[in-house]
Amino acid sequence: MNKFRILIIGLIFFISNSYPQKASLQDLIDIALQLSPELKMYEAKTRASENRIQQNTNLPxxxxxxxxxxxxxxxxxxxxxxxxxxxxxxxxxxPFPGMLSAKEDVNRKEVEIVKQEYNDKRNEIIKDLTQSYYELIYIRNEIELTEKSRQLMKQILDVVRSMYSVADASQQNVFRVELELTKMSEMIAALKSEEAEQLSAINSLLLRDPATEIETDSLPQFSFARLNVDDLISKAEANRPYLRGIQIAEEKEKLNQSVAEYDFYxxxxxxxxxxxxxxxxxxxxxxxxxxxxxxxxxxPLNYGGKVSAMVEETKSMQEMYREQYSASVQMLKREFGMAVAKLNSLKNRIELVEQGSLIQAKENFNSALASYQVGEIDFMNVIEAQNNLYTIEKNLYRLKTDYLKQIAELEFLTGMKIE
Known part of the structure; x- marks a missing residue:
């Protein structure tokens, strides 16, 4: 009976890993957050910090x-x-009255710091998974576009061979089309390798076998965000767990100063x-x-200035955290400045492609294909038009993917959703 149960469980596991896992991006995020060993580590660290309160705040x-x-x-x-x-x-x-309560305040701040570390790691996991998911969508779309182009090129090859058989096209034309087909096959093979890398990255966050298949949707519809650096800084200062953790650490050192000063009593x-x-x-x-x-x-004679040194140490730590906070905000300004410039550039390029070059490339290809079939232009014009359309479609999807990945990065840096 036990052997039969083990066989059934093994069969279920095999089937679950043999077929694509149907899940939305949010489903994958929920699974990753639930299973993450790093988050569980911070949960255990939080419990340890909470237990430390009772250890350090009671009478001996x-x-x-x-x-x-x-x-x-x-x-x-x-x-x-x-x-x-x-x-x-x-x-x-x-101890002197008030010292134990001061120590309790210090230990409670330590719990808050660990919780902020947990929240920042949580946001980082969401960011990493989101970016890998969007990159996987892009790679699969590029594979699809390349495959469509390859199928179209095969049709062109059939036409060229038919024309070659009646001496309306040269053998060089046939070789050129075959070479283009070979290039596309090599490109698909390279993209398949990149797809496997992104699958491995996502499955590692889900604690799955690296080769486990995952079904993806198309890129989500989005509207362009109106962003500026000052607004992003304000959001980060209000919501980024990392920055809040630095502020709490400074508050903790102020309380540590009070604890150290009790040694004067x-x-x-x-x-x-x-x-x-x-x-x-x-x-x-x-x-x-x-x-x-x-x-x-x-x-309390403060021999050798030992108590004074402890007090000065806490003051130095407060200064360190203040400077760390300022340095972090300065770094975020730089990151936000670059991100806003990149997003604006991506927005402009997406609009230019969608409203101009993509429409023109489609019309140019259809016109070139029709003209070639009636012998008005050389097949080289068809290949050039087809390659141009393929490149524009691929680049447009690349631009949209980069835009969404950059938004995911900003959401991590600000600690909140970017609408």
Missing amino acids: DPMLSFGVMDLPVPSLSFNRDMMTQKVVGLSQEF PMFRLSAQYAFREDLQPDGMPQDNMISVMLDISL
Whole structure:
């Protein structure tokens, strides 16, 4: 029975990996986020940080002590000297009021920092998967366009061979068309290799076998976004987890400064002891038991400036995070400036192709093919027109793919959707 169940499970696994996985981009993103070991690592790190709060924000355990005081030697008798005592004691250390709550604030900030790291990694996974998915769509579209061009070229070859058979075309024309067909076959083979690379990249995020097939849709319809650098910076400062994490780290160091400054204040230890005394011999004189209460106060002398150094360290860390934040914003301005320029260029080029060169290339090819069939032009004009149409269609899809990939990059850098 167990062998049969194992066989069924293995068969299901084989079938699931033998056929294309039907899933939208959002479905793939959901799967990747659910399975990601990196996100699970940050989840565990978050739990560890939360557990650290209780470790560092409670009083230390009290100390229970047992002992003997003033025991005479060599007799070691408990009833020979009135100062001999058997002692039990209890002591508890206390930090200066407010120190434990300050430490708790520091540890809670650490939890917030890890959560921001989680969110930034989550956005990075979405970005990587989205860009790979769009690139896979582009490659498959280019394969499709190349295959259509190859089929069309085969039709042209049939026409050229028919014309060659009646001496209306030269053998050189036949060789030229065959050469173009060979080039297209080589291009399809290269594109298939690129397709396998993108499939491997996507499947690695899904924890699947690299060769698992994935069905893709066509590129989504989109409208051009109106973007400027200042607006993108504002969005990033408000929503990017990475930037928020730096700000929280600075806030944490401010709290660490408060914790360090508490070392300028004394620590306390309260202790109580109860002493048991036996009746003295030989006369049996009774002895009262005794109780002692002590309050120890540390003297915060700041030897060698050690406490001052801790405070200065936290101030330096605050400055470091401020500068890190400024450097990150400066880098984002550069990235956003380049991205906006690229998106505007892509927008203009897409509009020019769709409204001009693509229409002209289609008309030119249809005209060239009709003219060649009636013998008005040489076949070289047909090949040139066909190659021109193919190149324009391929470049248009490339431009649209690059536009969507750049938007995905901006969504990662800003931490929010770009509408």
